[in-house]
Structure formats: C-alpha cells, structure tokens
Amino acid sequence: MSAAQIHIAGVHKVFGQGAQQVVALQGIDLSIAPGQFVCLLGPSGCGKSTLLNAVAGFAPPTSGRISVAGQPVQGAGPDRGMVFQEYALFPWMTVEDNIGFGLKIRHTPVAERNVTVDRLLQMLGLSEFRLRYPKDLSGGMRQRVAIARILALDSPILLMDEPFGALDALTRRSLQDELLQIQAQWQKTVLFVTHSIDEAIYLADRVVVLTYRPGTIKLDLPIALPRPRDSSSAGFNELKRELGAVVMQEQQRHQQAEQRGLAID
C-alpha cells in the first residue's frame, strides 16, 4: 500500500461555547489509501458530515491535522470534488454549462472543454439533456450532472455527502452501480457519507462507523465481499447484522439525547 491519499490525525471539532458547547468530533485518526472506497456510517448527529466538510476544506477542524496527498488542507479546492445531497447544481446554467463550469473558470481551451463535456454527457446518459436547466431534470439526473461536474475536473478524490439519500430505491441502485464503475475505471479515492447500512456494505472497501456525540471512530471494518455484490447473499446479510447492531447502539444514544432535548443537528 502506497502513502495515504487522505490523512486525518487527531481531529477535534467543537461547535458553540460554554453550556451550549457540542463536541462533534473527538480524536479522529484515519488514513485512506489511493483508490480506496470508504463509507462513513452513523446516525444523524454523529459528525460524519462535519468530518467530510473538514476534509473538503469548508470548515476547518478546531484542532488536529488533515492532509491530502501530503499537503495540509487549506480551504476548498477542486482536488477534492464534493457531491452534495441537495445536488447544488447552478440552476441558472444548463446541464452542459454546469458540467463545464470548473473547466471554464480554470481557463481550459473551449475545444478541450467541449470534448470533456461531451464524453461525460455520453458516459452518464445525459446527452439529450445537455441544454436543459436543472429544474427540468429528475433527482437522479441532477445527481448525475453533479457527479459529471466533479469528474470534469479529474479530481483524484470524491467526497460524497449522502448523495443518493433523496432518491428512490431503484434510481439509487443504478447510480450506486454507475459510481462503482466510475470509481473502478478512474481509480478515484472516495469518502462517502451515508446512514444506510445497506448502501455502505454495497459500495465500500471499508466502512467506518462513528459514535454519536462526541464523534469518535467506533469501528473500522474492511468489506471483503467480492464484486459485484449481491445484497441478498448470506455474506452480505451477516455483515448487515453485525454493522446493524453497532449502528443501532449509537442510534439509541441519539434518541435518548433527543428525548432529553439535547439534540442539535
């Protein structure tokens, strides 16, 4: 295994002050190798999105170090492409302009940009929709555009914040398969946040379960199932039971906190 692509060391993140203080992340250490697909799994409020945002450079940790390809993270950048649950497409741009935006502001020559955009449109089955605006697309199509927008920049790392959480089950499965294909073909390192145990086992090389508040690493489990994975196989279901028990403990702590009126997301 070569040097870590993403290296997270002793990361703490604290929100608020005094009595309102919430420790979102506590002493997180995580190393992710190039080309690895890692799922962060946990109930809401466990700090998995906070960790992702810290790696993306949107909100630096209170203390600790995060480095990507050996360089400390300073602010957001296209070397770590982010896919949001809310798509975050620019609604005033057509599909092709959304996909080409990153290249355009990088001053990539028009001809080269068009080649890349055409290839991605074709790969993700979006060619017919290139001149549409996001409002005219289904959720699945929007998320394909958001993925294409990141792939256009050829970022080695994909950060995904519950990207398929708002999609129906069938669309979700086909996008998961497309993502796996892309990841295998382009050798992307993926850090993927989800609260679906199924999704984590289906996608990941490695599942990292976080505890509920303060967020610490509860379990770091490699998934050795052969691909393509069958979600009805015995091995799959055994992992599901194992992970389910671990995640449910944290879910219960989350519920208890909510009942005490402490849950702030």
Next chain:
Amino acid sequence: MAARRWSTRTLLRGLWLPVTLLVAWQGAAVLGWLNPQVLPSPWQVLQRWWVYALPADPYDPSQSRLTWLLSGELVHDAWGSLGRVLAGFAIGAVLALPLGLLMGASQRVYEWFNPLLQVLRPIPPIAWIPLSILWFGLGNPPAIFLIALGAFFPVLMNTIAGVRNVDSIYIRAALNLGANQRVLFTRVMLPAAMPYILAGARIGMGTAFIVVIVSEMIAVNNGLGFRILEAREYFWSDKIIAGMLSIGLLGLAIDMVMAALNHHLLRWHRGQENDA
C-alpha cells in the same frame, strides 16, 4: 407554461364592464347630463386623441412617409417621456446594482452605507424637486435626476436582499470547483440574486414612470406629463383624458417589456411555470 390561456370567453368576461361603462358614459353625454367642459364624451376624447396622434403638417413628398407618420405631437411626447424614463432608470440602476452587490456581500460595507441610505430612502423623489431645479436648472437634467432617484432605491434594496439570500450551498459548490472571489461574485452571486434584482428593476421602472410624469409637469416643456398640464390651462378636458390614457398605455407597454425580459432572463427559475 402559462397556466391560463386567453380564450374568447375570458376576453368577453374582461370586456363587458369597460364596454358597459363606456356606453353609459356616452349615453349620459348624449342626453346632455354631462358638462363637456368637466367630462367630455368618450367619442369626443377619441376624436381629440386622433388629432393629437396625427401629424401636424400635411405630407411633404421630400421626406419619408414614416417620418411624416411619426411627426404627430403624441409621438413626440411619448418618445420624450420614454427617453427620460430609460435614461433616468439606467443611471439609477447602474449606480444601485454594484452598491447593492457590495452591501449584500459585505457586512462592513453595509454598515458604512446603511444609516445614510435609510435616512434618504423615505424622502419621496418628488420632495427633491425644488433642490433638483436649484442644482440642475430646468429641462432634462433635473427630470432625469429625479427619475434616477426613483429607480435607485428599489433596485438597491432588492439587490441587497438578493445577495443575502443566495443559498450558501452554491457558494460552497463554486469554491469546491475552484472559483476565486471574482468568479464567485460575477458567476454565482450575481445570477443567484437575479430574481430579486429583476423584481427590484420592475418596481424601479414603475417608480421611474410615476416620477417622469411629475417632473414633466414642473421642469420640462414636452412629454406626456407636460401635455396634460398644458391642456388644463386651455380647459381641454378631452385632451387631458386622451393624454392620461396615453400615459397608461405607455406604462403598460413598459411593464410588459419588463415582464418579458424577466421571463427570458429567469427561464431557468423554478417558480417560472406559475408566473403569468
């Protein structure tokens, strides 16, 4: 898609009230119930309107027929008013837009300018008339100054609100894609704020149109506002009404152009389907 389409039935439903009123008005005039000096008949207004719109001089074959057709007093007045509205609106909007973008994006800039603007904003443009005449004399300059003032505040306030309401997820997405501050401003915040800005422009255009009529009554000697005041001096009530209707139609035309422009620029906007 427009939710409602114009059918014969909706047209008839919309027409019966104005037509009834016109018939009643004409009837009252024919029966001699109305003093024509106070309220002339619709027919008289229409005739006067026709004369107002028609070329003043007979056709001279040395000029083009179009120039001749457009040489009537009404065309000159409408053209004059429109020119002032557009010039004043352009100046007001061009000043308000960058200031609004800066005030919306930066809390510090907002704090610098806000107290002054809050004091000036409630002063109606019309209250600026005496000062504007002292400053700019008579003619177009004070009129354009007042119109610019009228257009300035709606555009400014809406631009500030528009920038403040830009969803932070667009900003995060743009930063993630490698946008610098300039790109963020011009390609993300400005278009994201555009629905607000255009709504402000439409209100500003409405204010500009009110102010142009008032300012023509005071500082200028042509334009639709000037013309109806002039007609009053001669007791031409038919021409006053013809002028008022012309003002209404010009205002309607301007608003329709603004609406069409909105519709085109915001074709990406989610709320668009439900708009008229």
